[in-house]
Amino acid sequence: MSDDPTRNLFQRASSTLVGGVNSPVRGEPYPYPEFIDHATGATVVDAEGTEYIDYVMGYGPLLLGHDPPEPVRTAIADAVDDGVMYGFSTEPEIALAEFVIDHVPAVERLRFVNSGTEATAAAVRLARGVTGRDKIVVMQNGYHGGHESFLVDGDPANPKPDSAGIPEAFAEQTLPVPFNDADAVTDVFAHHGDEIAAVLTEPLLGNCGIVEPVDGFHETLRDLCDDYGALLIFDEVITGFRVGGLQCAQGKFGVEPDLTTFAKILGGGLPVGAIGGRAEYMQAFTPTGDVFESGTFNGHPVTMAAGLATLEYAKANDVYDHVNSLGERLRSGLTEIVADTNHEYTVVGTDSMFKLLFTRSQDDSEPVPTTGADVRTGATHRWARLLRPAMKDHSVLLPPNQFESQFISAAHTEDDIDRTLEAYEHALA
Ligand SMILES: *Cc1c(COP(=O)(O)O)cnc(C)c1O
Numbered sequence: 445m446s447d448d449p450t451r452n453l454f455q456r457a458s459s460t461l462v463g464g465v466n467s468p469v470r471g472e473p474y475p476y477p478e479f480i481d482h483a484t485g486a487t488v489v490d491a492e493g494t495e496y497i498d499y500v501m502g503y504g505p506l507l508l509g510h511d512p513p514e515p516v517r518t519a520i521a522d523a524v525d526d527g528v529m530y531g532f533s534t535e536p537e538i539a540l541a542e543f544v545i546d547h548v549p550a551v552e553r554l555r556f557v558n559s560g561t562e563a564t565a566a567a568v569r570l571a572r573g574v575t576g577r578d579k580i581v582v583m584q585n586g587y588h589g590g591h592e593s594f595l596v597d598g599d600p601a602n603p604k605p606d607s608a609g610i611p612e613a614f615a616e617q618t619l620p621v622p623f624n625d626a627d628a629v630t631d632v633f634a635h636h637g638d639e640i641a642a643v644l645t646e647p648l649l650g651n652c653g654i655v656e657p658v659d660g661f662h663e664t665l666r667d668l669c670d671d672y673g674a675l676l677i678f679d680e681v682i683t684g685f686r687v688g689g690l691q692c693a694q695g696k697f698g699v700e701p702d703l704t705t706f707a708k709i710l711g712g713g714l715p716v717g718a719i720g721g722r723a724e725y726m727q728a729f730t731p732t733g734d735v736f737e738s739g740t741f742n743g744h745p746v747t748m749a750a751g752l753a754t755l756e757y758a759k760a761n762d763v764y765d766h767v768n769s770l771g772e773r774l775r776s777g778l779t780e781i782v783a784d785t786n787h788e789y790t791v792v793g794t795d796s797m798f799k800l801l802f803t804r805s806q807d808d809s810e811p812v813p814t815t816g817a818d819v820r821t822g823a824t825h826r827w828a829r830l831l832r833p834a835m836k837d838h839s840v841l842l843p844p845n846q847f848e849s850q851f852i853s854a855a856h857t858e859d860d861i862d863r864t865l866e867a868y869e870h871a872l873a
Contacts, residue, residue: 449491453479469503472828472844483510485855488841496841497860499798499850503843504650504682504708507763507796508754509855516712519753523746531740536748543755544710544720547690550678550700551720555729556743560681560707561589563717564644566729566737567703568593570719571642571675573735574728579636581643581674583623585816587651588644588679588705593618600632623649624657624814626664637672642703647693650682650849653819654792654799656812662699675702675725681717682849685709685755687795689764712750715741763854767796770852770861774798777865785872788823796852800868802827822846831871838867 445452454476457464465471470478479491486509488498498510508516523536541554557563568580580593581600588594592611596618598604605615619636621628623645633640643665649655669676678701680692686709688696694704703721710716719726719737729737758764775791775798782789782800790801790812802823803813813819827846835842840863842850852861 450476450479453491469844469848473832478841485509485511486853486857486860494839496836496839497856497864498841499852499864500841500843500848501851501853502708502713503848504686504851505711505713506851506853507686507709507758507767508712509853511855512713512750512754513757515757516750516753519749520712520714520746523749526745528746529741529744534743534745534748536745536752537743540710540748540752540755543752544706544718547755548684548692548704548720549695550702550704550722552723553726554718554720555726555737556748557717557719557737557739558715558741558744559589559717560679560705561591561717562739563681563705563707563719564588564594564677564679565591567677567679567705567719567721568642568644569737570703570721570725570728570735571677573733574725575641575674577639577641577674578617579619579639580617580641581619581621581629581632583645583649583816584620585652585820586623586644586646586649586679588646589681594644596620600628600635622815622817623655624661626661629664629668633668633672633674637674640672640674642675642677643669644677644679646679646681647683647697647699648687648794649816649819650797652816652847653801653813653822654794654797654849655814655816655819656792656794657697658814662697666699666701669702677701677703677705679705681705681707682797685758686851687797689768689795690755690759709754710751711747712752712754714744714747714750716744716747716751758854761854764795766854767852767856770856770858771796771798773858774852774861774864777861778868781865781869781872789872793849797849798852799846799850800831801846802831819847834871835867838870840864840867 463471480488592614595606596603596615597606600619603615683693684706687693707717728735778791790803824846
């Protein structure tokens with residue numbers, strides 16, 4: 445055994461877990477993935493005992509930071525005391541559903557599941573069941589979890605599986621178009637209108653740098669779905685209860701989807717997913733309808749308690765004002781820094797999400813990426829090999845690649861933001 449604790453953990457992990465990790469993005473850093481020992485507030489401490497200001501924040505769920513505030517902690521402890529789960533209905537699942545329905549414009553009914561992937565898979569099955577059609581339109585470089593229908597790239601004329609193990613016949617049912625390209629979506633409906641069950645999109649691309657919608661794009665999607673009888677599904681797994689606060693991105697952008705998927709923040713740090721939407725569609729799920737959906741852990745009482753306590757805490761403590769103003773401070777500080785250093789960077793993000801993209805040969809007339817491809821053509825190696833390690837040297841922990849969003853939590857402070865800006869200033873020098 446060496447005396448490097450991370451190396452030793454990775455050595456053990458490599459003999460027991462595939463690639464030493466349980467999710468591939470964690471395996472990206474060289475030479476070893478980070479192993480976290482513990483965390484508090486906005487800070488994580490790795491196996492070496494080194495502290496970092498954390499902007500991974502669990503990849504999105506940790507709106508309130510690493511240690512749940514007292515009411516959330518109590519809600520979780522009480523739910524565990526009452527027996528961890530039962531496989532029967534409980535009051536907390538109603539209470540969380542009521543909260544979501546009260547705050548999110550396009551949600552009248554809910555089904556709780558256990559991950560974002562489960563939620564999007566079920567939402568698409570529901571859309572197919574309701575419309576009797578098979579094809580779905582998705583955005584190139586969008587992300588909806590690890591499921592056969594969404595691990596597809598290419599274009600509508602030539603959709604291709606994006607993973608081994610996915611039959612061509614599945615991929616053929618998925619039509620990927622560029623985000624923000626109203627003409628491409630209009631065209632795909634002109635060709636396949638009566639075969640399209642749904643358009644599935646994130647309100648902003650949150651897993652590819654952060655690409656915001658251009659004016660009118662969502663309205664075009666809404667109109668096309670209405671004209672052709674397809675359902676509009678917003679995947680708010682990242683944006684839900686973050687962008688736009690409790691009304692979610694659909695409230696902020698003023699567009700009502702037919703179905704919405706949630707996960708991440710909704711579980712207060714525990715595994716969760718949910719499908720929400722208009723009652724006339726939602727009732728097509730079993731038991732009222734004939735679109736099968738079921739789960740042993742669906743509506744898990746500990747998760748429901750944690751999720752409700754988290755959202756109630758956020759509401760009662762002006763958490764969105766806090767995280768959004770820190771987001772503004774960080775984005776504007778970063779914009780000043782890159783203005784002084786190099787025009788090949790773009791600061792992106794909104795509310796409490798941010799990212800510094802290494803976009804190449806950026807010309808000032810088009811300062812922001814509008815498609816996933818714009819982000820993909822950036823200097824991604826430079827981001828991962830130079831920026832990220834340099835930020836770590838300055839005690840700031842970012843996700844392993846240029847694509848994953850970065851998140852500010854209620855536990856971050858102005859001082860954290862200012863220290864982070866100093867770190868960027870050094871790392872970019
Ligand atoms: C994270 C994510 C998913 C997948 O959620 P899991 O809980 O990881 O299965 C789906 N859609 C979006 C937009 C996500 O960010």
